[in-house]
Amino acid sequence: MKRVAILIALLSPLIVQAGTPIAQTTTIHPTVRDGQEFMGIRLLGTLEIAPQRIDGIALSELSGLASDPATGLLYAVSDEGSLFTFEPRFSGRTLTGLTALSATPLLDADDHPLSGTAADAEGLEWLPDSRHLLISFEREHRLAEYAVNGHYVRAVPIPSGLNPHRFTSANKGLEAVTLQDGMVLTGPEFPPQGSRADRHRIVRADGKRFTFPRLDPEGGGLTALQTLNDGRILAVERTYRSIWIPVVIRLYVFGPEPDSSVQLIAEMDNGQGWRIDNFEGLAQLPDGRLLMVSDDNDNSLQRTLLICFELVDQSPK
DSSP: OHHHHHHHHHHSOEEEOTTEEOEEEEOSSSSOOTTOEETTEEEEEEEEEOSEEETTEEEOOEEEEEEOTTTOOEEEEETTSEEEEEEEEEETTEEEEEEEEEEEEOBOTTSOBOOGGGGOEEEEEEETTTTEEEEEETTTTEEEEEOTTSOEEEEEOOOTTOOGGGSSSTTSSOOEEEEETTEEEEEOSSOOTTSOTTEEEEEETTSOEEEEEOSSTTTEEEEEEEEOTTSOEEEEEEEOSOTTSOOEEEEEEEOSSTTSOEEEEEEEETTTTOOOOOEEEEEEOTTSOEEEEEOOTTOTTSOEEEEEEEEGGGSOO
């Protein structure tokens, strides 16, 4: 029985309290080190977050990320409808640590925890005017405003150029959301039915439509959006088909207008030495640095990674 108890303890997620450091530094490429450039980005630190429970809530399946520029706090949502608050730590401009401050379930309009298909939170954005969070959901496709304590505030309209009935499946919905010029900008993971399969489509609240390439017309999915300080948009495309085929993460910059140029600024392929995972969330810090988090799908073969980087064309000179 003692051996069984030890085995269960080893396999169970670590239980920690809020205020505990929760991550270890790691590398995501054998030769590209922190401070070095790769294509159009410069790496500035990577953390690995082990499976654990914060205040009784599983810290896994992180799919959206947002930062409060006033406090420096970092927020994340999970596919299970949980909201986490973190405090990142830096040495100079390099990410070196992460502390968990709180974890709470997202609540519905009646103050009940979200459950089932209603809980699948995917995209996250900071709302500077209200100091609340904008969350996009799939399965039950919707946008909603939430307070930072997890309480529901109001529904937010999906841009009229997007019809959830034309999404390719319930699980290929609003993975990504950001604000541009104060307006919601969002799009589905896969191109909607009836649109070009080789282009991702995102739509702004005023009806403006943006597109960028989908290099893998079968497995390429839009997983995150972030408007940059200069008004351009950074998008993450993840190509994933199975554990037997390499995961590829591509970063595109485009905008600020629909007819502006599109640039592929980084392509990380775990068949080419990149120790990456299923990146799904983006947040920008006030100085332009970016944080990107991966969703481990609650799978012991995957990892929750938090990477810090900056765009070479926006880095301090």
